[in-house]
Each structure stands twice: as structure tokens, then as C-alpha cells.
Amino acid sequence: MLFHVKMTVKIPADMDPQVAARLKADEKELAQRLQQKGTWRHLWRIAGHYANYSVFDVESVEALHDTLMQLPLFPYMDIEINGLCRHPSSIHTDDR
Amino acid sequence: MLFHVKMTVKIPADMDPQVAARLKADEKELAQRLQQKGTWRHLWRIAGHYANYSVFDVESVEALHDTLMQLPLFPYMDIEINGLCRHPSSIHTDDR
Amino acid sequence: MLFHVKMTVKIPADMDPQVAARLKADEKELAQRLQQKGTWRHLWRIAGHYANYSVFDVESVEALHDTLMQLPLFPYMDIEINGLCRHPSSIHTDDR
Amino acid sequence: MLFHVKMTVKIPADMDPQVAARLKADEKELAQRLQQKGTWRHLWRIAGHYANYSVFDVESVEALHDTLMQLPLFPYMDIEINGLCRHPSSIHTDDR
Amino acid sequence: MLFHVKMTVKIPADMDPQVAARLKADEKELAQRLQQKGTWRHLWRIAGHYANYSVFDVESVEALHDTLMQLPLFPYMDIEINGLCRHPSSIHTDDR
Amino acid sequence: MLFHVKMTVKIPADMDPQVAARLKADEKELAQRLQQKGTWRHLWRIAGHYANYSVFDVESVEALHDTLMQLPLFPYMDIEINGLCRHPSSIHTDDR
Amino acid sequence: MLFHVKMTVKIPADMDPQVAARLKADEKELAQRLQQKGTWRHLWRIAGHYANYSVFDVESVEALHDTLMQLPLFPYMDIEINGLCRHPSSIHTDDR
Amino acid sequence: MLFHVKMTVKIPADMDPQVAARLKADEKELAQRLQQKGTWRHLWRIAGHYANYSVFDVESVEALHDTLMQLPLFPYMDIEINGLCRHPSSIHTDDR
Amino acid sequence: MLFHVKMTVKIPADMDPQVAARLKADEKELAQRLQQKGTWRHLWRIAGHYANYSVFDVESVEALHDTLMQLPLFPYMDIEINGLCRHPSSIHTDDR
Amino acid sequence: MLFHVKMTVKIPADMDPQVAARLKADEKELAQRLQQKGTWRHLWRIAGHYANYSVFDVESVEALHDTLMQLPLFPYMDIEINGLCRHPSSIHTDDR
Numbered sequence: 001m002l003f004h005v006k007m008t009v010k011i012p013a014d015m016d017p018q019v020a021a022r023l024k025a026d027e028k029e030l031a032q033r034l035q036q037k038g039t040w041r042h043l044w045r046i047a048g049h050y051a052n053y054s055v056f057d058v059e060s061v062e063a064l065h066d067t068l069m070q071l072p073l074f075p076y077m078d079i080e081i082n083g084l085c086r087h088p089s090s091i092h093t094d095d096r
Numbered sequence: 097m098l099f100h101v102k103m104t105v106k107i108p109a110d111m112d113p114q115v116a117a118r119l120k121a122d123e124k125e126l127a128q129r130l131q132q133k134g135t136w137r138h139l140w141r142i143a144g145h146y147a148n149y150s151v152f153d154v155e156s157v158e159a160l161h162d163t164l165m166q167l168p169l170f171p172y173m174d175i176e177i178n179g180l181c182r183h184p185s186s187i188h189t190d191d192r
Numbered sequence: 193m194l195f196h197v198k199m200t201v202k203i204p205a206d207m208d209p210q211v212a213a214r215l216k217a218d219e220k221e222l223a224q225r226l227q228q229k230g231t232w233r234h235l236w237r238i239a240g241h242y243a244n245y246s247v248f249d250v251e252s253v254e255a256l257h258d259t260l261m262q263l264p265l266f267p268y269m270d271i272e273i274n275g276l277c278r279h280p281s282s283i284h285t286d287d288r
Numbered sequence: 289m290l291f292h293v294k295m296t297v298k299i300p301a302d303m304d305p306q307v308a309a310r311l312k313a314d315e316k317e318l319a320q321r322l323q324q325k326g327t328w329r330h331l332w333r334i335a336g337h338y339a340n341y342s343v344f345d346v347e348s349v350e351a352l353h354d355t356l357m358q359l360p361l362f363p364y365m366d367i368e369i370n371g372l373c374r375h376p377s378s379i380h381t382d383d384r
Numbered sequence: 385m386l387f388h389v390k391m392t393v394k395i396p397a398d399m400d401p402q403v404a405a406r407l408k409a410d411e412k413e414l415a416q417r418l419q420q421k422g423t424w425r426h427l428w429r430i431a432g433h434y435a436n437y438s439v440f441d442v443e444s445v446e447a448l449h450d451t452l453m454q455l456p457l458f459p460y461m462d463i464e465i466n467g468l469c470r471h472p473s474s475i476h477t478d479d480r
Numbered sequence: 481m482l483f484h485v486k487m488t489v490k491i492p493a494d495m496d497p498q499v500a501a502r503l504k505a506d507e508k509e510l511a512q513r514l515q516q517k518g519t520w521r522h523l524w525r526i527a528g529h530y531a532n533y534s535v536f537d538v539e540s541v542e543a544l545h546d547t548l549m550q551l552p553l554f555p556y557m558d559i560e561i562n563g564l565c566r567h568p569s570s571i572h573t574d575d576r
Numbered sequence: 577m578l579f580h581v582k583m584t585v586k587i588p589a590d591m592d593p594q595v596a597a598r599l600k601a602d603e604k605e606l607a608q609r610l611q612q613k614g615t616w617r618h619l620w621r622i623a624g625h626y627a628n629y630s631v632f633d634v635e636s637v638e639a640l641h642d643t644l645m646q647l648p649l650f651p652y653m654d655i656e657i658n659g660l661c662r663h664p665s666s667i668h669t670d671d672r
Numbered sequence: 673m674l675f676h677v678k679m680t681v682k683i684p685a686d687m688d689p690q691v692a693a694r695l696k697a698d699e700k701e702l703a704q705r706l707q708q709k710g711t712w713r714h715l716w717r718i719a720g721h722y723a724n725y726s727v728f729d730v731e732s733v734e735a736l737h738d739t740l741m742q743l744p745l746f747p748y749m750d751i752e753i754n755g756l757c758r759h760p761s762s763i764h765t766d767d768r
Numbered sequence: 769m770l771f772h773v774k775m776t777v778k779i780p781a782d783m784d785p786q787v788a789a790r791l792k793a794d795e796k797e798l799a800q801r802l803q804q805k806g807t808w809r810h811l812w813r814i815a816g817h818y819a820n821y822s823v824f825d826v827e828s829v830e831a832l833h834d835t836l837m838q839l840p841l842f843p844y845m846d847i848e849i850n851g852l853c854r855h856p857s858s859i860h861t862d863d864r
Numbered sequence: 865m866l867f868h869v870k871m872t873v874k875i876p877a878d879m880d881p882q883v884a885a886r887l888k889a890d891e892k893e894l895a896q897r898l899q900q901k902g903t904w905r906h907l908w909r910i911a912g913h914y915a916n917y918s919v920f921d922v923e924s925v926e927a928l929h930d931t932l933m934q935l936p937l938f939p940y941m942d943i944e945i946n947g948l949c950r951h952p953s954s955i956h957t958d959d960r
Binding site (some may be wrong): 770795796799800801804809810811812813814815816820821823825850851852853854855856857858859860863 | 866868879891892896897900901905906907908909910911914916917919947948949950951952953954955956959
């Protein structure tokens with residue numbers, strides 16, 4: 001089941017740089033593990049913004065929630081979620 | 097070059113059903129041709145809405161504009177566009 | 193899988209009253225059938241508004257989309273959707 | 289009398305973790321007590337957000353206000369309230 | 385139980401003036417009847433707007449909804465509702 | 481002359497509790513004095529919010545401004561003001 | 577007593593041009609009469625918009641309301657009103 | 673050339689009171705100098721808000737910008753600017 | 769003097785195509801004349817939208833207003849205007 | 865390829881003035897280098913705001929992103945981006 005997620009990261013200006021660097025490294029490692037597993041199917045940087053558009057492939061709403069909650073940067077993110085369906089005009093067999 | 101596009105379709109309630117059906121058929125045909133060419137790389141229906149999230153792969157801003165302008169439903173769409181870049185945490189070689 | 197849906201109905205002021213009455217009757221019949229099946233798990237009128245809050249229990253995003261699209265009043269609705277999870281403080285066994 | 293409440297929790301990033309943990313534990317305990325009493329009739333986590341949709345069953349507006357005001361996390365919540373009525377298409381005897 | 389209601393009236397520019405006049409006369413008659421009964425406790429015109437602030441005294445959310453739904457101008461109103469409680473600094477015995 | 485005022489109080493989370501308690505006590509004392517004088521004609525708590533709806537009866541815009549500016553919590557309030565007139569359907573002789 | 581008023585005029589595209597011309601002529605005549613009386617103290621066109629900023633000098637909220645309601649274009653205007661006071665830094669004796 | 677400016681002042685709650693008092697005194701002195709010169713043609717306090725509506729008479733956009741930038745409170749202001757023209761219905765010779 | 773203008777064109781769906789074509793031709797002709805005169809200094813299409821960003825070089829606010837008002841499509845445009853100044857970091861001698 | 869960018873700078877009020885001065889000096893130096901290279905084609909200050917409108921000429925979305933990300937003030941900017949195309953009515957050969 002696919003979900004489109006927009007994540008906008010807002011790290012407080014006064015966060016200790018070492019803490020921030022560690023959070024980002026942990027986030028990257030988990031993001032790559034989730035991509036390898038096929039859970040995080042697409043991940044694009046939005047040009048000019050500290051934000052991304054992502055597509056997640058999960059078994060349920062609960063699984064999506066658990067995945068997002070474990071992201072190290074979750075407490076610093078604004079998140080927008082939309083469910084995705086196969087589009088009737090789509091010919092791409094992997095967009096579903 | 098990738099662009100993320102959200103299209104929300106708002107066909108006037110009083111449009112002649114035959115005109116609407118023809119517009120939608122033409123839209124579908126062009127959408128499929130553009131997918132086959134690789135221009136319209138992703139196309140998802142947003143669940144519960146007459147709207148889609150799309151990713152276009154074009155050579156320039158001008159090419160994106162020309163592609164969108166020729167869509168038969170363009171006059172009835174609200175459109176939001178964002179440029180996409182490779183995300184530093186991405187491992188997907190096709191997300192760029 | 194549960195989804196929280198807010199539907200706001202906006203029937204055009206100039207719709208033929210007989211057409212409107214028929215749409216509403218069909219909507220009611222389908223709404224009741226979906227409640228009996230357990231798909232439309234909760235349905236409340238929002239006080240003072242021609243709108244409702246609903247909870248749907250479906251097998252997938254696709255199933256939610258198909259359910260909403262077949263509602264006779266769908267073309268006249270503004271729709272907001274949010275996925276629901278079990279709340280960690282919840283003791284209600286049916287809120288999941 | 290039913291009220292639909294959306295609560296979005298915004299705990300300041302610099303709150304002492306022990307204070308935050310205590311507030312959350314107290315919140316959970318009270319939430320469960322109110323569920324057992326039947327006051328807090330539904331409680332769902334909104335997927336991907338530190339927020340919930342709830343339905344309260346109270347005797348008056350005053351009772352709703354007093355209930356919300358005593359929540360330990362109340363000072364850190366954005367709250368939206370809507371009164372709920374039986375929907376004319378509803379067949380659920382407990383949605384009222 | 386008190387509710388604060390803001391009603392903004394938007395009569396379509398192309399409504400037959402006789403129909404509009406009839407709707408307004410019926411609205412006025414019912415508004416005065418509800419004031420006499422004590423249901424519509426306050427009614428002020430908002431300066432410079434075709435809108436009012438009102439306070440209703442009803443027995444339940446359901447009663448508020450039924451009262452608003454029977455207003456002849458209801459289909460042409462934007463409505464905002466908020467429950468009211470006695471304010472801890474209030475000395476007015478009738479503001480509750 | 482009547483003005484409808486909505487006040488939303490936003491006391492900074494890090495204000496010294498003693499300072500806050502003093503501000504609130506002063507606010508309450510002044511609010512009651514203004515009610516006794518007839519200046520602060522109505523005062524309701526908005527259910528579920530640290531906010532109120534009020535009606536002021538003053539001699540001029542200047543007098544309204546001076547009244548609001550002297551409230552101890554004024555620096556921590558978001559304020560919305562609307563002038564009120566007698567509504568043509570009103571039968572309440574005190575709503576003017 | 578001074579009020580700052582922003583009026584944005586939205587004449588329907590399908591209004592009979594003769595009706596529109598007559599409304600505008602009547603509006604202009606009344607606007608000039610009110611300026612001569614001193615009621616409509618300032619009147620500026622907002623550059624690039626079919627809108628104006630105005631300052632009215634009236635005896636009460638009620639008088640402001642009655643003045644605005646009699647404007648021939650009132651039914652086609654969006655209106656925003658703010659009370660004005662003498663600014664503590666002002667040296668202009670006529671800005672009050 | 674006239675510009676309509678709305679200034680909303682937002683002094684941080686934790687600013688040293690002496691620094692704030694000095695900024696306000698400097699602001700007042702400059703505001704009065706600019707009024708005497710005719711640059712700051714109108715200055716009203718918006719009732720109930722720490723904000724003003726002003727009209728500036730300057731030779732160019734550049735001059736307006738330079739005037740606003742030198743205001744001691746500029747870093748703490750939200751500013752909205754609109755160009756003003758003579759209104760075709762205006763009879764005031766000084767509203768231009 | 770430079771002004772940045774965003775124009776979004778919203779031609780009603782039911783406008784006679786011949787009338788629309790004539791308006792657009794007239795608009796184009798005037799736009800080109802104003803470019804030749806140097807008044808309309810920049811004109812870009814915003815990709816994916818029936819809208820443009822423009823820079824006008826005019827002698828006054830009044831001149832800007834008169835220029836925009838004479839555009840044949842003015843009645844169908846949403847317009848946003850901002851004054852432009854030389855940027856302190858600019859090295860372009862023509863950006864002023 | 866042209867992109868229109870609006871940058872609004874929001875430097876925290878409590879930033880060390882020396883750090884702020886250094887950031888601004890670095891920003892200016894880079895801005896001028898990018899203008900000399902032709903990448904930052906236009907740069908205007910928006911009158912009355914700590915903000916600018918800019919036009920960038922880059923080879924790709926990726927190049928735009930990399931350019932913006934390296935700006936010393938990037939972490940303190942709100943950024944809005946729109947792709948630009950040649951306008952069909954444009955006669956300026958450099959607006960493309």
C-alpha cells in the first residue's frame with residue numbers, strides 16, 4: 001500500500017551541532033535501510049528546501065505510523081500524508 | 097530533470113457530459129503516450145480526491161510548461177510544481 | 193484499517209430539486225448498506241453544518257478510494273482523509 | 289451529548305525530559321480513567337502526527353470544558369471542537 | 385447550555401428578489417419567536433457586514449443543530465459555532 | 481456603543497509562575513470592576529480554549545482602546561474586534 | 577470617531593453594463609456628498625486594484641453601519657473595518 | 673507619491689525593558705520629525721492593537737524603503753505596503 | 769521606479785471564445801507596445817500557470833495604476849504588487 | 865534555464881551581532897560572484913522588507929538547489945521558487 005509523504009525538517013537554530021550531526025547520520029542510516037527493504041520506495045529532495053517528497057510502501061496505516069515515528073528527525077518534522085492509488089491512466093506497473 | 101506536480105481537476109458541474117468524456121479520453125491517451133516516452137515518469141491518484149501526484153522528467157522548465165499546457169484538462173486544473181533533486185540519503189538510482 | 197474522513201457537502205444552489213432528492217436518497221441507501229457491512233464504522237453529523245465526520249474500516253487505501261468514489265454525492269463533496277492508529281492510551285478494543 | 293475533539297500536542301523542545309515523561313504518564317492515566325467512565329468514548333492516534341481524534345460524551349459544554357482543562361497536557365495542545373449529532377443516515381445506535 | 389454562533393449570509397446575486405424577500409421575512413419571524421422563547425438569547429448585527437453574532441441557549445447539541453437547520457436562510461449561511469462556559473472572572477449571573 | 485471582542489491568551493511557557501499568578505489576579509480584579517461599571521457587559525469562556533468572547537459598552541473607539549490597553553494580560557493576548565449594531569430582527573432591548 | 581475601512585469591489589462579470597454604470601454613478605454621487613459632509617474623510621484608490629482605503633468620521637458604530645449599508649455598491653463589496661485612535665506619536669491634529 | 677503602510681509591532685517578550693523604552697523613545701522622536709517634514713502624512717493607532725495605519729508621502733519607492741529601514745522599531749515590525757492613487761470619486765485635494 | 773507585479777489570469781470558462789481571443793490579441797499588442805516604450809521592462813510566463821511575473825518601470829504609483837487599468841485582461845486578473853529597490857548586494861546597473 | 869526566487873531573511877533576534885555581520889558579508893560576496901558569473905541574473909530588494917526577488921539562470925534544478933544551499937543565509941531564509949518561461953507576448957530577448 002502506497003503513501004505519499006512530504007517531510008519538512010525544522011531543526012531548532014540552537015540545537016548543539018554535534019547532536020544535530022548525530023541525528024542526521026542516524027536518520028540517513030535508517031532511511032537507507034528502509035530503502036533497501038523496499039519500505040521507503042522513493043525519496044527526493046525538494047529543490048531549495050530542507051524537505052523531501054517520499055513514497056512509502058507499507059502493509060497498513062499502523063505500519064506507516066510506526067515507520068515515521070522511529071525516524072530520528074521525526075520530532076523536528078512537519079508531515080503531510082496522502083494515500084496513493086493506481087491512477088486509471090497509469091501504465092507504470094510499479095506505481096501501485 | 098525531475099519535477100513533482102500535483103494536479104487537482106475541477107471540471108465545472110455544468111459541462112456537457114459528452115464534452116467532459118471526450119476531454120478525459122484525450123487526456124488519458126496523451127498521458128499514456130507521455131508515460132511511454134518516459135516524460136511522465138510517475139502518476140498516482142490521490143486517494144479520495146480527483147487529483148494526482150506526478151513526476152515529470154523533462155529537459156527544461158520550458159519543456160515542462162509546454163507539456164502541461166497541451167494537456168486537454170489543463171484549463172480545469174489547479175497545479176503545484178516543485179523541482180526535485182537527488183536526496184543525499186537516496187540509494188535509488190532512478191530517483192534522479 | 194481505519195480512516196477518519198470529513199465530508200462537507202456543497203450541492204449547487206441551482207440543482208434541480210428532484211435530482212438533488214434522488215442523489216440524497218441514493219446516498220442514504222448506500223451509506224446504510226456500507227454501515228451494515230461494517231465498512232462505514234461511524235457516521236456523525238457535525239452540528240450546524242451540512243457535513244459529517246466518518247470512520248471507515250477498509251482493507252486498503254485503494255478500497256477506501258473506491259468506496260468514496262462510488263458515493264452519489266462524491267462530486268459535490270470536499271473531503272479530508274487521515275489514517276487512524278490505535279492510540280497508546282486507548283483501552284477501547286474497537287478503536288482499531 | 290457528543291463532541292468531536294482534535295488535539296495536537298506541541299511539547300516545547302526544551303522541556304525537561306523527566307517533566308515531559310511525568311506529564312505523559314499522568315495524561316495516560318487520566319485518559320484511561322475517562323475512557324473507563326465512558327466520558328472519553330473514542331480515542332485514535334492520527335497516523336504520522338503527535339495528535340489524536342477523540343469523541344467525548346458529556347452532559348454539557350461546561351463538562352466538556354472542565355474535562356479538557358484538567359488534562360495534564362492541555363497547556364501544550366491545540367484543540368478543535370465540534371458538536372456531533374445523530375446523522376440522518378446512521379444506523380449505528382451508539383453514534384449518538 | 386450556551387453556544388456562540390456567527391452567521392454570515394450569502395444570498396446568491398441572481399436570486400429572485402421576491403423569493404429573497406420572503407426568505408428574509410420568514411427568517412425574521414422565526415428569529416423573533418426563538419428570542420421570545422429564550423432560545424436565541426442574543427442577536428447583534430456585525431457592523432458593516434451582512435452577518436450576526438448570536439448566543440443560543442439550548443438543551444443539547446442536537447437542539448442547537450435542529451434550531452439552525454430550520455432557519456429559512458440556513459442554506460445561504462456560513463456558520464461558526466463555539467460552546468460557551470461561565471468565565472471564572474464573570475460576575476454576570478445571566479452569562480451562563 | 482457595543483464592541484464584540486475575542487481575546488485569546490498566550491502566556492509564554494517560561495513565565496515565572498508567580499508573575500503569571502499575579503497578572504491573572506490583577507486581570508480578574510479589573511475585569512470585575514469593569515463589569516460592575518457596565519463597561520464589560522458580557523464575558524464568556526470559549527469552551528476548551530484559554531480564550532473569551534466579550535461585549536464592551538463604551539463611549540468611543542478611543543475608550544475601547546484605553547480599556548483594552550490597561551488589561552494586565554493585554555501584552556499576551558491576540559485580539560479581534562467588531563463593532564455591534566442593533567439587529568433588525570432583534571427584540572432584546574439590551575442588545576444595543 | 578474614526579474608522580478605517582477597506583472596500584474591495586467585486587461586480588459580477590455578467591452584470592448588465594447599464595446597471596453597473598448606474599450603480600457606479602450613484603455610488604460616486606453619494607461618496608461625494610458624504611465627503612462634503614465630512615463623514616467620508618479620506619478616500620484613496622489602492623494602486624492596481626478595484627479597491628479603496630477610506631477613513632470615516634461618524635458618531636457611532638451604528639452610524640458607520642448605516643452609512644456603509646446605503647452605498648449602492650455595498651452588496652458587491654468585501655469590507656474590512658478597524659477603529660482608529662489618536663496615535664501617541666502623532667502630531668497631526670486632524671488624525672483624530 | 674503616497675503609500676499606505678500598516679505596521680504591526682512585535683517586541684520580543686524578553687527584551688530588556690530599558691532597551692525597549694529607548695527604542696520606543698527614538699521611534700517617537702523620528703516619527704514626529706518625519707511628520708513635521710510632511711513625509712509621514714497620517715499616523716493612526718489601530719484600536720486594540722499595537723499597530724498603526726500610516727500614509728507616507730515620498731518621492732520614490734527607494735525613499736519609502738529608506739524611510740522605513742531607519743525606523744528604530746523596524747526589525748520588530750510586520751509591514752504591509754500599498755501604493756495609493758487619487759480616487760476618481762474623491763473631492764479631497766489633499767488625498768493625492 | 770520599479771514595481772514587481774504578479775498577474776494571474778482567470779478568464780471565465782463561459783466567455784465567448786471570440787471575445788476571449790480578441791481580448792488576448794489586444795493584450796498582446798499593448799504588452800508589446802509597453803515593452804518597446806520601456807515601461808514593461810520584464811515579462812516572464814510562470815511555468816505551468818496562466819500567470820506572469822513582470823517588472824514595470826514607471827514614474828509614479830499613479831502611472832503604474834493607469835498602466836495596469838488599461839490592460840484588456842485587467843478585469844480577469846488577480847494582481848500582486850511590490851515596490852522594488854536597488855539591492856545593496858546588486859552589481860547589475862539595470863536592476864534599478 | 866530561469867527560476868524566479870523570493871527569499872525572505874529571518875535572522876534570529878538573539879544572534880550574536882558579529883556572527884550576523886560575518887554571515888551578511890559572506891552572503892554579499894557570494895551574491896556578487898554569482899552575479900558576475902551570470903548565475904544570479906537579477907536581484908532586487910523588496911521595498912519595506914528584508915527580502916528580495918531574484919532570477920537565477922542555471923543549467924538544472926540540481927544546480928539551482930546547490931546554488932541556494934551554499935548561501936550563508938540559507939538556514940535563515942524562507943524560499944519560494946517558480947520556473948520561468950519565455951512569455952508569448954515578450955519581445956525582450958534576454959527574458960529567457
